[in-house]
Amino acid sequence: MTPDEFRKIGYRVVDWIADYRAQISELPVMASTAPGAVKAHLPSDPPENPESFDQIFRDLDEIIVPGLTHWQHPRFFGYFPANSMLASVLGDYLSTGLGVVGISWQSSPALTELEEVVTDWMRRMMGLSSEWSGAIQDTASTSTLVSLLCAREKATKYGLDRGGLQAEEHPLVVYVTAQTHSSVEKAALLAGFGRNNLRVVGHDRGYAMSVQALRDAVERDIRAGAIPAAIVATTGTTATTALDPIAAIAEVARARGIWLHVDAAMAGSAMILPECRWMWEGVERADSLVVNAHKWLGVAVDCSLYYVRDTEHLVRVMSTSPSYLKSAADARVKNLRDWGLPLGRRFRALKLWLLIREQGVAGLQARIRRDHENAKWFVAQVGAAPGWRVLAPVPLQTVCVRHEPPGVEGDALDRHTLGWVERVNQSGGAYLTPAALDGRWMVRVSIGSALTEKEDVAVLWELMREKAEGH
Amino acid sequence: MTPDEFRKIGYRVVDWIADYRAQISELPVMASTAPGAVKAHLPSDPPENPESFDQIFRDLDEIIVPGLTHWQHPRFFGYFPANSMLASVLGDYLSTGLGVVGISWQSSPALTELEEVVTDWMRRMMGLSSEWSGAIQDTASTSTLVSLLCAREKATKYGLDRGGLQAEEHPLVVYVTAQTHSSVEKAALLAGFGRNNLRVVGHDRGYAMSVQALRDAVERDIRAGAIPAAIVATTGTTATTALDPIAAIAEVARARGIWLHVDAAMAGSAMILPECRWMWEGVERADSLVVNAHKWLGVAVDCSLYYVRDTEHLVRVMSTSPSYLKSAADARVKNLRDWGLPLGRRFRALKLWLLIREQGVAGLQARIRRDHENAKWFVAQVGAAPGWRVLAPVPLQTVCVRHEPPGVEGDALDRHTLGWVERVNQSGGAYLTPAALDGRWMVRVSIGSALTEKEDVAVLWELMREKAEGH
Numbered sequence: 001m002t003p004d005e006f007r008k009i010g011y012r013v014v015d016w017i018a019d020y021r022a023q024i025s026e027l028p029v030m031a032s033t034a035p036g037a038v039k040a041h042l043p044s045d046p047p048e049n050p051e052s053f054d055q056i057f058r059d060l061d062e063i064i065v066p067g068l069t070h071w072q073h074p075r076f077f078g079y080f081p082a083n084s085m086l087a088s089v090l091g092d093y094l095s096t097g098l099g100v101v102g103i104s105w106q107s108s109p110a111l112t113e114l115e116e117v118v119t120d121w122m123r124r125m126m127g128l129s130s131e132w133s134g135a136i137q138d139t140a141s142t143s144t145l146v147s148l149l150c151a152r153e154k155a156t157k158y159g160l161d162r163g164g165l166q167a168e169e170h171p172l173v174v175y176v177t178a179q180t181h182s183s184v185e186k187a188a189l190l191a192g193f194g195r196n197n198l199r200v201v202g203h204d205r206g207y208a209m210s211v212q213a214l215r216d217a218v219e220r221d222i223r224a225g226a227i228p229a230a231i232v233a234t235t236g237t238t239a240t241t242a243l244d245p246i247a248a249i250a251e252v253a254r255a256r257g258i259w260l261h262v263d264a265a266m267a268g269s270a271m272i273l274p275e276c277r278w279m280w281e282g283v284e285r286a287d288s289l290v291v292n293a294h295k296w297l298g299v300a301v302d303c304s305l306y307y308v309r310d311t312e313h314l315v316r317v318m319s320t321s322p323s324y325l326k327s328a329a330d331a332r333v334k335n336l337r338d339w340g341l342p343l344g345r346r347f348r349a350l351k352l353w354l355l356i357r358e359q360g361v362a363g364l365q366a367r368i369r370r371d372h373e374n375a376k377w378f379v380a381q382v383g384a385a386p387g388w389r390v391l392a393p394v395p396l397q398t399v400c401v402r403h404e405p406p407g408v409e410g411d412a413l414d415r416h417t418l419g420w421v422e423r424v425n426q427s428g429g430a431y432l433t434p435a436a437l438d439g440r441w442m443v444r445v446s447i448g449s450a451l452t453e454k455e456d457v458a459v460l461w462e463l464m465r466e467k468a469e470g471h
Numbered sequence: 472m473t474p475d476e477f478r479k480i481g482y483r484v485v486d487w488i489a490d491y492r493a494q495i496s497e498l499p500v501m502a503s504t505a506p507g508a509v510k511a512h513l514p515s516d517p518p519e520n521p522e523s524f525d526q527i528f529r530d531l532d533e534i535i536v537p538g539l540t541h542w543q544h545p546r547f548f549g550y551f552p553a554n555s556m557l558a559s560v561l562g563d564y565l566s567t568g569l570g571v572v573g574i575s576w577q578s579s580p581a582l583t584e585l586e587e588v589v590t591d592w593m594r595r596m597m598g599l600s601s602e603w604s605g606a607i608q609d610t611a612s613t614s615t616l617v618s619l620l621c622a623r624e625k626a627t628k629y630g631l632d633r634g635g636l637q638a639e640e641h642p643l644v645v646y647v648t649a650q651t652h653s654s655v656e657k658a659a660l661l662a663g664f665g666r667n668n669l670r671v672v673g674h675d676r677g678y679a680m681s682v683q684a685l686r687d688a689v690e691r692d693i694r695a696g697a698i699p700a701a702i703v704a705t706t707g708t709t710a711t712t713a714l715d716p717i718a719a720i721a722e723v724a725r726a727r728g729i730w731l732h733v734d735a736a737m738a739g740s741a742m743i744l745p746e747c748r749w750m751w752e753g754v755e756r757a758d759s760l761v762v763n764a765h766k767w768l769g770v771a772v773d774c775s776l777y778y779v780r781d782t783e784h785l786v787r788v789m790s791t792s793p794s795y796l797k798s799a800a801d802a803r804v805k806n807l808r809d810w811g812l813p814l815g816r817r818f819r820a821l822k823l824w825l826l827i828r829e830q831g832v833a834g835l836q837a838r839i840r841r842d843h844e845n846a847k848w849f850v851a852q853v854g855a856a857p858g859w860r861v862l863a864p865v866p867l868q869t870v871c872v873r874h875e876p877p878g879v880e881g882d883a884l885d886r887h888t889l890g891w892v893e894r895v896n897q898s899g900g901a902y903l904t905p906a907a908l909d910g911r912w913m914v915r916v917s918i919g920s921a922l923t924e925k926e927d928v929a930v931l932w933e934l935m936r937e938k939a940e941g942h
Binding site for chain 1: 478
């Protein structure tokens, strides 16, 4: 494909995406395709000779789009908002088109330095002190794994340079709650801590970590000869956006020299609003922090911002320096390969840069505030409707609800809940994802897609009542 | 930004990239920017209000492009070819524009199923048996880490579900050579094995792993009470594209129940040529395999293909299944979150799909064959030039050379080598990266950028002679 052919088909791609985005509200939100249906329409062998873009666009329309759940839909209320705002999309287009790779500063200086600049912009936007330095990872799963590896190596005084985790006499322990995201458990297991050394400490009635339970668990472990290595506190848990009390947890961490990681993957975007920053009060005393700019904020996936205070420690844990990656500039520059797992990186900073510039901080703030207002409005509707219940505090944009008809309890209530959610999703009118809370299914209404206006929330609410109440 | 604004500015982005690609051969290959220079041109504070795209495009032209090393340049001979071919770029544009996220099959069925289809296409293209199943990871660093975690958990019989690596009585050992990529060492250390348990076994004069040395090391470890857990063999090492003898290594692995991971990150692309497959003979007896489609093959970064034979084991090591990710379809589908580290994934399959369809298998094969021919031609030139030496076998597209003027030896030779490479790079006419081999600097000429024709190699050769021989 020559640059001129690229120009021609590129226009067509841009048109196709523009049309997709313009008409997205008319599509059923959730894919209703059956398992294997997409595969069944695709040849099992690759084409020996070139195929035309006419054929490719036809397949996109006929096979791919019907097989998608539309995350950018105004009535997507599932999982979390993963806004791929159009300015950010264009930033990513620049990145892919340039086709440069960051494996050391010299391999593309602007890639590294723009990443430094925009992660610092985000630091300022979230009101964090200049003690923090950031880099872009793919997802919070990875950021959290990096954090737990740093915690492990701090506790073992760089055991990786000797016998690894295999040579430790005293087990290292990680502390979470039952509300902590599953990726933390995964990271702890992959980092080698072992499930037996993952302490699930209690939470309060608002689903936030109990500091007393944490303190008790830490003391118990110390008495038993174990070494408390890491606490993962969450600002905005996945199920209910509960807020672990960071300041009090940080005190426990500091008193015992424990690494504190703050998972603000979802809620971190709200910290660009000064009025929300009480939610992570104490964050300045954490060791590491993850905020996914590819969620509520609006950057196309993947763009997970990972911040640390002790950059020297991070680099010492992550760095390798083979001859073929050395350059004369190394002593004076940031080599982002030493800030995470992968050696090579895309020019991800461009998509964050374009989003912030096209929206301005004020524009981003206004949208997040709109979503807060919509969530409040929705809570008021649910609270006023007989048989409906809001199950957890709503500090942000996720509302946990259940319809509890009189006399329906226990497993029958679970069946009722899963039943009406499925009917909502199958209707195509909106998309919701259920989750378990206190052992029972409930429904998370996650408000914050970029296109979601109050009217969309109103449509959802009508649909929920129709499908749950059966009228 | 509305879809119509996106259309307008999207065209402009496409034009900008088309122009960049059309004129790329006129740019100096290596960025000559000084450390900090890009940062110095950017404001330290984010804009409060929206900025215009005119300003953004001006910054791209004036600040970003001059700060880039141009990986898509026809005279980029550094590191490895990271071809971001234009059809693949358009596939990525579709992905980013659609803005869907894969966190479970149901969250976007077509994302998962197309990934199954195209990784299977690639399996067939590389002549691998149907025992292999693949998934896309970001980079080989991550693929290798996943592999070593699987090896660790196989050796500990899923110790992650108990005391983790911390509870192991007998140290687990990983085997590599000095030519193995640095990401393997990094993965082994991060997986907790510890540097003391990383065995660097000897290699032969062609820089390939010595099977005898491997066998000796394994037996020595077993006698000492250690547990050989993983061998990482490389098809096409980074420095010289050496070929570890996979078949013989697999025998050692099988005899002792050791996990065998084959790193074909770079060379795997060549396996779409039947005449190259002798290079990884025995690969069918490995446990895991990584091929970076974002290198020589031509997919925009990042697109690392990770194949395993025992998918059940992989999923058991990687899987988490919290309530908010469950769906009714789970039992009948592939949930790719259980195939790697991150929970969420981009729709990466699109860029591989478009590349293969636009090129056809025959088109991709022809280009790889062209690069082989160019490498052979270059070897002939170097071999015929007095004072120049080819230092290692050239099975693929990387030629390791040194200019050795009479009487210049030892450190003086290193200074000479680094000096002329720097002069080549500073000239802007071509880009090369040096590496150490047997303790001395040499120069890797990595041929295989999509735009690189024989004339470009000839220009490089002229430039090398000019800068090294000083005439």
